Amino acid sequence: MRNKELLFEAQTLSTDGSEELLSVSHLTGVGPRSEKNVTMTKAESLDGYRVVEQGDLVINTMWAWMGALGVARHAGIVSPAYGVYRPRPSAPFEPRFFDYLYRSTEYVMEMNRVSRGIWSSRLRIYPEVFLRMAVPMPPLEEQRAIADYLDRETARIDTLIEEQQRLIEMLRERRQAVVHRSVGGLDRIACRPTNDSWWPKLPEGWAPLRLRRVIRGLADGPHFSPNYVDEGVMFLSARNIRVDGWSLDDAKFVSEEDYLEFSKRVVPEPGDVLYTKGGTTGIARVVDLDFPFQVWVHVAVLKVRRDLVDPHFLAYALNSPPCYEQSQLFTRGATNNDLGLTRMVNIVLPVPPLEQQRQIIATLDQQTAKIDTLITESRQFIELARERRSAVITAAVTGQIDVREAA
Template identity: 50%
Template sequence: MSHLTGITPRSEKNVTMTAAESLDGYRLVDAGDLVINTMWAWMGALGVSKQAGIVSPAYGVYRPRPNAAFCPGFYDYLYRSTPYVMEMTRLSRGIWSSRLRIYPDVFLSMAIPVPPLEEQRAIADYLDRETARIDTLIEEQQRLIEMLQERRASAVRAVLLRGLDSDAPLRASGSELLGSIPSAWNMVPTRHLCTITTGDEDSGNATEDGAYPFFVRGREVLRSNSYAFDGEAVMTPGDGQGGTGKVFHYFDGKFQAHQRVYVFTDFHGIAGRYFYYYLSTFLRPIALAGSNTVTMESLRRPLLAGFRVAVPPLDEQARILGYLDEQNAKIDQLISETERFIKLSQERRAALITAAVTGQIDVREAA
């Protein structure tokens, strides 16, 4: 269930699902029933079902009274509109904001507008058309971001393997996946380029307003009031929520690190930021592709220590870094502008729904 798409059958979800051990307590849902995730209603995780099925005990199921003036499409928009999500948030109960619950007696006490049935249908049809246009536009912009990210990744890979001199003589790298590299470059194991260690803290020791960044096993950077490292470093989690070989950080200064985060420091023969570019680009496709660990659930220090890096002379590294920084800044600017456009489109979508279901616009005139 999503605050954007409403109810989605499990077969259509792009996630790995497993069958429940028991269906005890599951609730039947008919087409036209309103289904609410009890704990996530405050995020808009509810909607009118378009098909029959079952939901887990974490959901509430509400059915319109017989002969009620109830257009499912209208109320699907109404209950997921900003004002009603805010009202459900206000009425939900719980200690933690992320675990607020809305109970049946409270939900059923909420006042809702009941326009004539034909007007409900007209509003639902209008919003179907207009939100579809906005959704198509958002999808196009999201594809543009994906294309820009792919273009950036491709450019980084090319420069890290061939440099900026297209006429430079080449030699075999020794890696089938890497192919050839400039003959003046060396393939050097990571253990000869830097020191590899780990942090010694646990995520539970993070402090919300800490003075120093705290690199943990996910993509999010937390804060800490203490630091164990001071200087230039590259970090990647040995395992965690972000995906093995997918999360990398570069930092220069005082910081803290989780006990399962590898920290690369004391660089010699290679610039720290150059190492960051190379490790984040090639560790997963090269080192992990040749690993005997099928699930790739964790990184081991011997694998990292033996990971070979294509190292240009230091002056050439500096030129490559300047080029990558310039090109990435341009692409990042385009991505940032596109993300702002998507955000504005999503806000316009929400405002349009709110205006239509609360009678602020006459959909007959807008048709």
């Protein structure tokens, strides 16, 4: 069967925009925008937005290739740029089954194949193309049985994922506590009062200094989105930098020419500290990559005064709770977070003598390595669970699982 035999394009528009605004996500499907963490600015007027009824299929035309679609469980309105498809009155349509089907990996891949656009990130699926696509059509009772089975199985997997996510959060809190105790001298007996509210007591010989005092320079990357290429020089953004390691699987690349042009502004080198200043702000990591790369505007490159501070100690200090809290207070913007260069340099951190810094680094490297290993194992479990979830959905909606036997 073709989608056009099951659905028709609904084109009713809101007259006053008073209906509930819905959001379409590749992670959570279709639901009220008010219940989701949406960072994009809301339009001033919602007049002319498309009306959505409960049970309609909603497709984000520009992001369908990554699975931004789903069957609406709430009535409301969506952007006029979205596609809204309503079940034909006589069609056997179980909303839960088709929500699983249309969002399955296999069907999203097929939509990706038939979408049109010059760049992969700009692909669009148009109504006439979507309506010509084939769609499986099991009997209504079987649709319900498959949906019931998938509700149970996905709920079980989601519970396991949530448990691992809570474990990761607990491990991160444990890591922060360990780092705070060491870089703040809280594990030392003799401390003296300071005049700083962030570090009110520090060991003898330690000083609370602003970040500007321990660096010889800082700069961020280009303040625009460059032209990305499939092969070239790695181009890092805030999402590629984590406290416990690099996240380079989705790193982008720029041409050699752009790399040289951006290098006129700053050249990241081993021993520098990268500090996130856009999106997720306040995360520091020492550069230990053995290949050239560049950074976007959301990353600051700190050139460290090594006569005062070891780069690894600086990263630990910046990632400690008091410094992270300062970074959040210095972050501006309701939707586009920005930890400006002129503000971040006012973050106060404790600075021990260099020899004590190195001792602290050695201790923390050993302690955090154990925690980071557990975090990595939990992340791998979550990744495998999500792959299992996707495989179960695809197998069920394509008839590869007899849900009556599996029940």
